[in-house]
Amino acid sequence: MLARPGFIGSGLKAEAWWTHAVFYQIAGVAPDFKAISARLDSLRSLGVDALVLPAPALPAPGTNGSMPNLDDLDNLLRQASGCGIRVLLTIQSPSASAGLSGVARFWLTRGVVGLHVATPAGTSAEDTQAIEQTLRKMASSAAGQRIVISDLDLAMPAVQRPSKSPHTTTSHGRSADSSTAQLQIDVRADRLQILDAASLRPLLTQAMPNLLLDLHAPASATGSTDARPPLADAVATIALLGQATSLIDSGANLILTPAAEHSEALEQSEQPTKPTTPPPVAPPPGVYLPYVPYVPPSKSQPVAAPKPVAVPVDPLTAWYQKLAALHHDNPAFRGGSRTFLDFDAQNVLVWVNRPAMPSPHTPPIVVLCNLSSSPVHLSLTAEIKKLNLRGFFLRAVLRSDTGMGAQDVDAVTLPPFGAYIGELRM
DSSP, rough: OOOTTTTOTTOOOOOOOTTTTTEEOOOOOOOOHHHHHHHHHHHHTOOOOEEEEEEEOOTTTTTTOOOOOHHHHHHHHHHHTTTTOOOOOOOOOSSSSTTHHHHHHHHHTTTTTTEEOOOOTOOOHHHHHHHHHOOOOOOOOHHSOOOEEEOOTSSSSSOOOOSSSSSSEEEOOOOOTTTSEEEHHHHHHHGGGGGGGHHHHHTTTTSSSOEEOOOOOOOOTTTTTTSSSSSSSHHHHHHHHSSSSEEEEEEGGGOOOOOOHHHHHHHHSSSOOOOOOOOOOOOOOOOOOOOOEEEEEEOOOEEEOOOOOOOOOOHHHHHHHHHHHHHHHHHHHSSSEEEEEGGGGEEEEEEEEEOOBBBBBOOOOOEEEEOSSOOOOOOOOHHHTTTTTTOOOHHHHHHHHSSSSOOTTBEEOOOOEEEEEEEEEE
């Protein structure tokens, strides 16, 4: 298990690596594995634990098709292992589990840590379960903790109706059912016509803790010069802190700069090669050569090395980095419970994370995401008392605006589309 800051004394805790991991998904056709290898340092600084990449197309069984060149993928697997980042591959599954074992065995023996199976639309629930059982059997037979990720079946009634209680509690447990995938990618929130608290809260308070929320910020208005969507900060907060296991999609357009050595090698490979001058030919024996006096070379001034150009930090990428650090290191987000509060009328998504062993050093944390375009003033006193929690103010841990100082629990102010994470203090 990789050690992280603040994890003193947790070496005896047996926990699956994917329980609180951050996944970074690249969808579509096979990506440039060499370009991803050059950005592993940026992905590690972003807090990514695993990559979900499309698998290269393999020839169909029984055909004479040629195998793709997998050298770049093998280099990525080797370098990612050194960076502490695991790699999973997305495979397109047929409508039945027949013929899937060979593909799964090929990639698992290649060194990937798991598989994401994408079933075609219209696949029945029985076929989907048979496919997942086949992949789980293959993954369990391989060495190490291999996992299977599937897509949530949108045709099934997966959303449970929320109770009449204004808040619902979810835990960080995991189902031990070996017939289903360990994780499921949930795209229902991304298909909402309006991204508001009344629509999101029922999806987040359901009793399925093994979901990876695939959520994108709505695009900016037509003609807007701001490429950063207004809800980008709130969506990132919901994606990284609203679930035990998080998913970052490459559609977030984060700035991942390649490492310096990869950039220099790329620039050198793109520069045209200069023609080399052939060495002088020695004259034949007996040819007279005039005397040329030796002139020592003049001492030239040393050329100063060019100063490295500071790469500007993208604010949204920096926001994701801070949220991922909280997701990994804060006990309230790693091992406690999560309670969503009902502030749908104000269009604010609010939840409280309580650590498993609360103490003055590990207080509960309140997360607030304003999904409206207007500033909001909230009073959390009544809801805090219903949870049998004590506290009079919120000490800011992270906030998307430039505000300073603590906030009174009875008068919390949020800017438009703002996100606020604060510790509940006495």
